[in-house]
Amino acid sequence: LAIGMDAIAARVVALATSLRERIATVPRVRIHEVGEQRSGIVTFTIDDVDPYALAARLREERINISVSNVDFARYDFEARHLDAVARASVHYYNTDDEIEQLVTALTVLSS
Numbered sequence: 203l204a205i206g207m208d209a210i211a212a213r214v215v216a217l218a219t220s221l222r223e224r225i226a227t228v229p230r231v232r233i234h235e236v237g238e239q240r241s242g243i244v245t246f247t248i249d250d251v252d253p254y255a256l257a258a259r260l261r262e263e264r265i266n267i268s269v270s271n272v273d274f275a276r277y278d279f280e281a282r283h284l285d286a287v288a289r290a291s292v293h294y295y296n297t298d299d300e301i302e303q304l305v306t307a308l309t310v311l312s313s
Contacts, residue, residue: 205294213294214242217301221292224305230312234287245270245287248312253286256311263307265300267291 221244225231230249247253253269260267271286290304 210294214292215240217292217294217296217298218242218244220298221290221301221304224301225308228305228308228312231308234284242292244290244292246290247284247287248308251311253288256288259311260304260307263303265304265307267304 218240222233222235222240225244225246226233228248230251232247232249234245234247248256257267257269268289268291269286270289292301
């Protein structure tokens with residue numbers, strides 16, 4: 203509470219924006235967000251890589267992401283022909299180094 207909600211919100215938006223911009227440069231990564239207002243949740247896939255396998259592989263690197271599948275957003279996912287997406291969630295306590303670790307791991311896994 204001492205940090206303040208406005209500062210926390212600004213930090214989350216900044217980290218998520220950085221993550222989106224950085225992973226957008228990784229070959230074969232597709233960001234799957236369509237909303238006007240962005241949150242700290244970044245959804246993406248890597249062409250020909252199962253999101254569940256991706257999450258398991260990243261977990262080996264001590265990087266935690268989750269997977270959302272069609273059961274969580276049937277109308278949206280079916281309309282966009284998605285079965286599942288990887289979901290990286292940032293929070294105010296995450297660091298730029300942690301963003302870099304994820305981007306580096308995705309770069310390796312996408313090649």
